[in-house]
Amino acid sequence: TYDYFERRNIPYVKPVPFFGQVWSFFTQEKHAVDVASEGYHLFPNTRISGVFTLRTPAYLVHDPALYKQMAIRDFDHFTDHVSELSLEHDPLLARSLFFTQGARWRQHRSGLSPAFTGSKIRNMFVLLSKSAGDAMKRLVVYSRGKPFTMELRDLYSRLGNDAMTSISFGVEVDSLTDRDNEFFIKGKRLAKVDGLTGLKLLMTTIMPGLFKFLRLGVLYKDVNEFYLEAVSTNIRHREKHNIQRPDFIHLLLQARKNQLSMEQGEDEALDSVGFSTAETHKVEETAGAAGDRLKWLDVDITASAASFFFGGIETTTTLLCFASYELAVNPAIQARLRAEIDGVREELADGVTPTYEVLQKMTYMDMVVSEALRRWAPFGLTNRKCTKDYTFTNTDGTKITIERGLNVSIPLKAFHLDEKFFPDPLRFNPDRFADPTSFNQDAFVPFGTGLRNCIGSRLGLMQAKCFLFCMLSYFSLEPGPKLTIPLELDETSAGLNAKHGFWMNLVPRHV
Numbered sequence: 001t002y003d004y005f006e007r008r009n010i011p012y013v014k015p016v017p018f019f020g021q022v023w024s025f026f027t028q029e030k031h032a033v034d035v036a037s038e039g040y041h042l043f044p045n046t047r048i049s050g051v052f053t054l055r056t057p058a059y060l061v062h063d064p065a066l067y068k069q070m071a072i073r074d075f076d077h078f079t080d081h082v083s084e085l086s087l088e089h090d091p092l093l094a095r096s097l098f099f100t101q102g103a104r105w106r107q108h109r110s111g112l113s114p115a116f117t118g119s120k121i122r123n124m125f126v127l128l129s130k131s132a133g134d135a136m137k138r139l140v141v142y143s144r145g146k147p148f149t150m151e152l153r154d155l156y157s158r159l160g161n162d163a164m165t166s167i168s169f170g171v172e173v174d175s176l177t178d179r180d181n182e183f184f185i186k187g188k189r190l191a192k193v194d195g196l197t198g199l200k201l202l203m204t205t206i207m208p209g210l211f212k213f214l215r216l217g218v219l220y221k222d223v224n225e226f227y228l229e230a231v232s233t234n235i236r237h238r239e240k241h242n243i244q245r246p247d248f249i250h251l252l253l254q255a256r257k258n259q260l261s262m263e264q265g266e267d268e269a270l271d272s273v274g275f276s277t278a279e280t281h282k283v284e285e286t287a288g289a290a291g292d293r294l295k296w297l298d299v300d301i302t303a304s305a306a307s308f309f310f311g312g313i314e315t316t317t318t319l320l321c322f323a324s325y326e327l328a329v330n331p332a333i334q335a336r337l338r339a340e341i342d343g344v345r346e347e348l349a350d351g352v353t354p355t356y357e358v359l360q361k362m363t364y365m366d367m368v369v370s371e372a373l374r375r376w377a378p379f380g381l382t383n384r385k386c387t388k389d390y391t392f393t394n395t396d397g398t399k400i401t402i403e404r405g406l407n408v409s410i411p412l413k414a415f416h417l418d419e420k421f422f423p424d425p426l427r428f429n430p431d432r433f434a435d436p437t438s439f440n441q442d443a444f445v446p447f448g449t450g451l452r453n454c455i456g457s458r459l460g461l462m463q464a465k466c467f468l469f470c471m472l473s474y475f476s477l478e479p480g481p482k483l484t485i486p487l488e489l490d491e492t493s494a495g496l497n498a499k500h501g502f503w504m505n506l507v508p509r510h511v
Ligand code: HEM
Pocket: 081, 097, 098, 099, 109, 307, 308, 309, 311, 312, 313, 315, 316, 319, 377, 378, 379, 382, 383, 445, 446, 447, 448, 449, 450, 451, 452, 453, 454, 455, 456, 457, 459, 460, 461
């Protein structure tokens, strides 16, 4: 078994007998993303390297151009993410876009894409900015005009929970005041990516076969039941009272009636929300799938709403935490961003709540957010399953064939921190994005690339920009006494997190 790569003359990470790379995941000396990306640093002169999970060979892509080629031109060879969840044990996650596969994924993705156009996100943005603005006003009252210290991961996950609960599940909650409301508690369990859930998620990607064999579920049973009940009740209430609200439930109900499509009036000018916006690709449904159309039962609608929550909340919270950390430790960058914010205030009806269009044209905000996504990629590793044998040429001219069924990892974080693509990569320098032609754009992939890229990039970016706008309008950010500088990362978390939290002093500005 372990001579698989030797025979093919492909560099590979030497496995720990029987465990392969999995051993390092469980000893947790390094973060799981770094363990999975180890070959990238060991073998700089190849487009791909090998690794073993238990006794099964898998690949790691080293060349961003190869990732792009696999994800776009040769997509038919890599249509799926690797995890396989069971519909029985994970009724929501197994139906969610990230985890569906084959024809079902195609139906899902092409059905959902019209819900993520610039025009639709702009409509939802009204709910988002209201939720963020109201929360900030409550923080201002709480501060009584004096500086106070706060852990920002907790704060942003509460704000994110409220915004996403409103947008995804059609329910308004206030987790700053009502700290233990059920949507916050269940939302935390839904989007939790560390502890046991994180371990199980990790297993679905590195040992999908074993995970399925053990008949494990990732999400807690009570979480599945809570959201199914909440969304079904919400749907019945809307139908009975003919309620329309610009949120995902509304769009998914339109999909149920076959009325969700790219509309004539879609305004393309709203599609780009900054340099990092993921490209939109058209996904065709396969011929065989047409007769077996997705019916958008309540469980499908709930699963989609839950997947937007699951996919969006941790990632966007992570982006906000690390961006805030960099702003706190780089006061000149914070001052420049604040000057840009103050400069657009007079265009806003109330002088503080940002609009979609105003955020769209803030260039320095975009540079700061792009650099935060580069320096601290919230999603450091993605993957593809090879669905059809794939042959390409390596740097030394030899042909390599990835066999059907093998897993391929893509080290997004390693691309972002490679000095060959981004000189002085550990330095937080938004000015890199002043001229994006100055670097290899294939290597900047915070939302992945190709047909299976992130469907929610517009929403994630707009949410992050809106929260940063509100935060810096009302407060200056300074390192708090408990903040470790430089940040010490939590190597045991499945996501990207600070070991000792993001403790900041929030100093009120008088606006
Ligand atoms: C800063 C915030 C975010 C980051 C950094 C991020 C990053 C990513 C990445 C790297 C992928 C995998 C792409 C690939 O395999 O090529 C992904 C997939 C996905 N993301 Fe996001 N994401 C963010 C926000 C969101 C939001 C707000 C939503 C939903 C509203 C969302 C929903 C999804 C879904 C459903 C997928 C799976 C797409 C598919 O398999 O077709 N994400 N995201």
